[in-house]
Amino acid sequence: MIDARALFDADERRALVAEANLAPSVHNIQPAQFRFAEDGAIHIVEHPRRRIPVGDPTGADNRKSLGAAAEGLVMALAARSIAAKVCIDVGVRVELEADAAPDPLRAHVQTRATWRGAFATPSIADARALADLARFDDLTVVTNAAQRADIAALYDAVSLLTLRDNAYREELVSWMRLARSHPDWARDGLNAEAMALSSFEAFGAGVVMGKAFRTLDRMGLAGPLIAEGAKVKGAAGVVFFHRPAAESDYETGRRFYRVWLEIAARGLVLCPMSVLADSAEAAAQVKKTWGIREERKLVTAFRVGRLPEKARLPARVRLPADELIV
Numbered sequence: 001m002i003d004a005r006a007l008f009d010a011d012e013r014r015a016l017v018a019e020a021n022l023a024p025s026v027h028n029i030q031p032a033q034f035r036f037a038e039d040g041a042i043h044i045v046e047h048p049r050r051r052i053p054v055g056d057p058t059g060a061d062n063r064k065s066l067g068a069a070a071e072g073l074v075m076a077l078a079a080r081s082i083a084a085k086v087c088i089d090v091g092v093r094v095e096l097e098a099d100a101a102p103d104p105l106r107a108h109v110q111t112r113a114t115w116r117g118a119f120a121t122p123s124i125a126d127a128r129a130l131a132d133l134a135r136f137d138d139l140t141v142v143t144n145a146a147q148r149a150d151i152a153a154l155y156d157a158v159s160l161l162t163l164r165d166n167a168y169r170e171e172l173v174s175w176m177r178l179a180r181s182h183p184d185w186a187r188d189g190l191n192a193e194a195m196a197l198s199s200f201e202a203f204g205a206g207v208v209m210g211k212a213f214r215t216l217d218r219m220g221l222a223g224p225l226i227a228e229g230a231k232v233k234g235a236a237g238v239v240f241f242h243r244p245a246a247e248s249d250y251e252t253g254r255r256f257y258r259v260w261l262e263i264a265a266r267g268l269v270l271c272p273m274s275v276l277a278d279s280a281e282a283a284a285q286v287k288k289t290w291g292i293r294e295e296r297k298l299v300t301a302f303r304v305g306r307l308p309e310k311a312r313l314p315a316r317v318r319l320p321a322d323e324l325i326v
């Protein structure tokens, strides 16, 4: 095993962890911290306070986020011709070994980002790219318009049920940065740009998700105001991502990142819709309808499409690398 501390100086360590931290994380809370440890390995540990206890009571989403960061680190190391062994226990330990080949998916690490806006009108090329993704046995691809409409309706219904939980909503809002003046706008969480909201819409979102929610909900208006089903209907497809039920969340997170990069490699952008997996009833319905076997866990559903011609992906929001090294 190669000693990571001997191999990388402070600048190189910062570059490595910054790249690893480009991985997706739930609500962009960025729970991964990196320790260049005395045993020569790089330990990826969970930040003690970067947690969402209401939305992620068991910590599974944080473990997936740490797994995704580990995969990011493995790709960053491979680009430096270093192979890595990922050991999963309570956290993640990445051991360095000699001679890796670069990973072609790394080419999309800098440009991958969540797209929460509307998609371009689907094309034949999109359908082909999605058909190509269907060859992975952990992806179930739905392109049929009527089926996408069913998923859109289910997604909106489950989202509304989830948002009716005041504690859930409060926690989500605490990670939303609705104005540029927010001190963490460019550091973490979900800013208005990442959520594809204009400043006017962002103001409205603050009102709807905040004090007005219950009143609006009583008036039957909260549902239509938070609905995103139109974006599912306008997508080229929905990709259900499922893994063996017994797989560790860390491993699932590694694969989560690679699947996202596979989709990016085909020129497509996406937005996860994890409430469909987090709600046991919705997940059971999805698995039954689309023939996903009982022994699989539904990890998430991605709505996938092409970026509209004049749109650009939002700027990435990340913590400074110095804060990630402990």
Ligand SMILES: Cc1cc2nc3c(=O)[nH]c(=O)nc-3n(C[C@H](O)[C@H](O)[C@H](O)COP(=O)(O)O)c2cc1C
Binding pocket: 022, 023, 024, 025, 026, 027, 028, 061, 064, 065, 068, 112, 113, 114, 115, 116, 189, 190, 271, 272, 273, 274, 275, 300, 316, 317
């Ligand atoms: C386990 C997991 C679940 C996620 N679920 C959702 C989701 O339901 N909706 C959503 O908009 N983004 C979801 N995301 C995406 C993150 O919000 C996103 O990765 C993060 O904000 C960082 O932004 P970036 O992907 O653009 O770099 C999820 C990410 C992870 C790792």
